[in-house]
Amino acid sequence: MTDARSTPRVTKRRARTRADLLAAAFAVFAAKGFGRVSIEEVCEAAGYSRGAFYSNFATLDELFFALYRERADLIAAQVAGALAQDGPGLDVPACVDRVTEVLLLDVDWLLVKTDFLVHAARDPNTARALLDHRARLREAVADRLRRAQGHTELPAVLGGANGAAHAVVAAYDGVTTQLLLDKDVPAARAWLKQLLTALLTDGSRTS
Numbered sequence: 001m002t003d004a005r006s007t008p009r010v011t012k013r014r015a016r017t018r019a020d021l022l023a024a025a026f027a028v029f030a031a032k033g034f035g036r037v038s039i040e041e042v043c044e045a046a047g048y049s050r051g052a053f054y055s056n057f058a059t060l061d062e063l064f065f066a067l068y069r070e071r072a073d074l075i076a077a078q079v080a081g082a083l084a085q086d087g088p089g090l091d092v093p094a095c096v097d098r099v100t101e102v103l104l105l106d107v108d109w110l111l112v113k114t115d116f117l118v119h120a121a122r123d124p125n126t127a128r129a130l131l132d133h134r135a136r137l138r139e140a141v142a143d144r145l146r147r148a149q150g151h152t153e154l155p156a157v158l159g160g161a162n163g164a165a166h167a168v169v170a171a172y173d174g175v176t177t178q179l180l181l182d183k184d185v186p187a188a189r190a191w192l193k194q195l196l197t198a199l200l201t202d203g204s205r206t207s
Contacts, residue, residue, distance in 0.1 A: 030108035034115040072133045078102040083144035090148035096196045141165040
């Protein structure tokens with residue numbers, strides 16, 4: 001007879017193994033690039049066997065997808081949380097400060113995210129996952145801007161909350177491309193803050 005008390009320990013151990021594999025994969029992917037990494041390298045970095053890998057992931061693509069989804073979901077949740085801290089109105093400079101701190105994580109994440117984007121450009125299933133995440137991120141921004149309507153006016157050129165949300169994500173994409181090249185995180189954070197504030201206020205307010 002199976003001891004039911006052993007089930008939580010097995011589940012917890014497997015969850016730990018999966019988390020270790022994801023953390024190791026993140027470091028290896030950031031250092032070498034997705035297309036240059038083998039399952040053996042991920043296992044070695046995590047300190048596990050191939051058997052441990054295959055008990056959690058069928059392929060390296062599946063692990064890569066899980067890694068991206070985990071990090072992307074966390075960022076979307078953090079952005080939503082940062083946007084929810086004001087009252088009915090929207091203090092744009094303060095909100096931009098909070099969102100900027102969340103969006104600009106680190107260069108390693110941006111390297112992995114860029115690899116995922118390139119992979120998605122060649123794989124329709126991955127592209128759908130990436131588009132879904134970006135839509136949820138934009139919706140988090142648009143929802144907050146819609147709730148501020150009547151209290152905070154957006155520049156008319158943006159075409160409302162949805163257009164403003166697209167502009168915010170596009171600005172982030174542009175600034176982080178530069179960050180990948182010069183690795184200057186403080187400069188990128190400052191530039192993104194200025195750019196988002198200008199976008200959302202017609203440049204009439206700064207900080």
